[in-house]
Amino acid sequence: MDSVDLVQTVLSTFAAMTMANGNSTRDNATVAQQNTTSSPLSHSQALPAVASTILSMLLSYSALRDWAKLLIIGSVIETCRRVVMNGWQTLHESVWISASFEEDDSSYNWILHWFSSRPQWRNARTVDVSTRPFGLIPGIRNITEDDKGEKPWYLPSLSETYTVWYKGHYVRLTRRRQDEGVWGGHREILQLSILALRRGILNELLTDAMDAYKTAQEHLISIYVNEASGGDYWRCSTTRPKRPLNSIILDPGIKDLLLNDARDFLNSRSWYQARGIPFRRGYLLHGAPGSGKTSMIHSIAGELDLNVYVISLSRTDDSSLAKLLGDLPDRCIILMEDIDAAFRHGISRNSTPDDKTTPANASKGNHADQSHDDGLGTGIRVTLSGLLNALDGVAAQEGRLLFATTNFYGALDPALSRPGRMDLHVEFKLASKYQAAELFKCFYLPEQNDSECSPYTDTPSNSEIPARSDITDDDQKRDPPTEKTILLSSPMSSDDSPIISGTTHGTRAPKLSRQEITQLSSRFAEAIPERMCSMASLQCYLMTYKTRPEAAVLEAAAWVEAERSKKRRATGDEAVLRKM
Numbered sequence: 001m002d003s004v005d006l007v008q009t010v011l012s013t014f015a016a017m018t019m020a021n022g023n024s025t026r027d028n029a030t031v032a033q034q035n036t037t038s039s040p041l042s043h044s045q046a047l048p049a050v051a052s053t054i055l056s057m058l059l060s061y062s063a064l065r066d067w068a069k070l071l072i073i074g075s076v077i078e079t080c081r082r083v084v085m086n087g088w089q090t091l092h093e094s095v096w097i098s099a100s101f102e103e104d105d106s107s108y109n110w111i112l113h114w115f116s117s118r119p120q121w122r123n124a125r126t127v128d129v130s131t132r133p134f135g136l137i138p139g140i141r142n143i144t145e146d147d148k149g150e151k152p153w154y155l156p157s158l159s160e161t162y163t164v165w166y167k168g169h170y171v172r173l174t175r176r177r178q179d180e181g182v183w184g185g186h187r188e189i190l191q192l193s194i195l196a197l198r199r200g201i202l203n204e205l206l207t208d209a210m211d212a213y214k215t216a217q218e219h220l221i222s223i224y225v226n227e228a229s230g231g232d233y234w235r236c237s238t239t240r241p242k243r244p245l246n247s248i249i250l251d252p253g254i255k256d257l258l259l260n261d262a263r264d265f266l267n268s269r270s271w272y273q274a275r276g277i278p279f280r281r282g283y284l285l286h287g288a289p290g291s292g293k294t295s296m297i298h299s300i301a302g303e304l305d306l307n308v309y310v311i312s313l314s315r316t317d318d319s320s321l322a323k324l325l326g327d328l329p330d331r332c333i334i335l336m337e338d339i340d341a342a343f344r345h346g347i348s349r350n351s352t353p354d355d356k357t358t359p360a361n362a363s364k365g366n367h368a369d370q371s372h373d374d375g376l377g378t379g380i381r382v383t384l385s386g387l388l389n390a391l392d393g394v395a396a397q398e399g400r401l402l403f404a405t406t407n408f409y410g411a412l413d414p415a416l417s418r419p420g421r422m423d424l425h426v427e428f429k430l431a432s433k434y435q436a437a438e439l440f441k442c443f444y445l446p447e448q449n450d451s452e453c454s455p456y457t458d459t460p461s462n463s464e465i466p467a468r469s470d471i472t473d474d475d476q477k478r479d480p481p482t483e484k485t486i487l488l489s490s491p492m493s494s495d496d497s498p499i500i501s502g503t504t505h506g507t508r509a510p511k512l513s514r515q516e517i518t519q520l521s522s523r524f525a526e527a528i529p530e531r532m533c534s535m536a537s538l539q540c541y542l543m544t545y546k547t548r549p550e551a552a553v554l555e556a557a558a559w560v561e562a563e564r565s566k567k568r569r570a571t572g573d574e575a576v577l578r579k580m
């Protein structure tokens, strides 16, 4: 059939259909009669006839016949493909158990840490190398046991799928990077697949991984920081050894007050719930720089087995802050350092007494500064109200301990420091004589379980503590700088840029008994005026005498004098600045 025939056939068929339709509008009886005689097609017969005509016409057109065949074959193939895919998917799901772990979640660390202990990983031939700190994950394998400088770490490569065995099951692990859409960031994901019929194997693996991680972390705390790139989330920036509480030296009672309060709070969830009080507690540690506020917080974290989440307000804004605080784990410490600086334009640690940054002046300017609570000029996008809402809004996590530190107590907005937000305010003062003596002992007494490396013995020495004039000679005899001498700055020299020879850790110190050290510590405390210098500066001073306790005592008075004149000079400079 050529195309002309085809057109004619279509036209005649169309005419027949039109006739059939037109007839239906006439009077039924007449039409029925007429139709019986004049048209071979009744209305009901016309349509199938037309359809079959069209169909036979189409099928007689060879190209269309081929298309129809292709269509049918394609549909069959696609249907088969889908059936096979669904079958494969079902089979896959019934034999593979899959789980993924996001970088900002603790479980990511558990799995990476667990994976690092697999023997198959040790022989992996494709790895990524990084010097970035991975918290506890450095267990992932370092190439050197040496503790010096930057360490390169091996990590599972982003382009590789690793296979390991776990309890007789084949396990695949892939570390991949997921783009965070229009914001341009990315986030790492660990994809774990276990070949197993029993679903419980995933629970077992997770429990093992978590336990192994926690055991490894027993003597460590993890420090998390908020990340702004690729969405706001917490990233484990480092892990560090727990700081023993006895290495923090405060006046009697302060450590116990803080630790007992925090411990009591953590054990009182039901008490809070029964009374409808939000299960949150805030601590404000204020006082002199270098008096041990941050160290105390880390130490409490270690004692209570809590991780520390450090909020950097410059890296977030109101809505992200609320999300970050909502994302916190159930039990943790949130740390906001120098909280006064966050909401005050131009505040700095080096401010002069004339600006609003000193305690006295800051309190005066407190309300005026509210206009700066948008952080203008400080790079901080969090507003004071945003912070307050995030701290105790509905989305805020329960069970957390908030620690805020400030050097300028008076500069804080009362709304921020009011009970309910900061329940316990503790002042950290400059060093007392008691603290000076204890710090001295802490420096020179032998460590409890470290008799081998300890430079001292507890066995009573026959030698009396040398008289003041004898100490220098004796000291020099006992304490020759046996290893390389390093240069440390010290206020002891007479010129303006003092330099003193210190000694390295490797140097052996003189053997003094506990009693001798105690006596030296009393003499040291006598030389240090009450509340004149910070514990940090005392620590810095003693560091230059780490193996020379007698010299530290002897030269303390001169050091104090040098510190005084430094302060006087600083005050003089400030006075000059004020006049300008």
Ligand SMILES: Nc1ncnc2c1ncn2[C@@H]1O[C@H](COP(=O)(O)OP(=O)(O)OP(=O)(O)O)[C@@H](O)[C@H]1O
Residues within 6 Å of the ligand: 247, 248, 249, 250, 287, 288, 289, 290, 291, 292, 293, 294, 295, 296, 405, 406, 407, 428, 535, 536, 537, 539
């Ligand atoms: N009370 C203390 N006991 C033991 N060490 C202390 C004490 N105070 C300060 N130090 C030592 O001084 C250094 C600084 O301490 P830390 O950072 O805790 O002080 P801070 O009060 O938080 O200071 P800032 O207010 O400037 O942040 C640390 O190395 C710490 O070991």
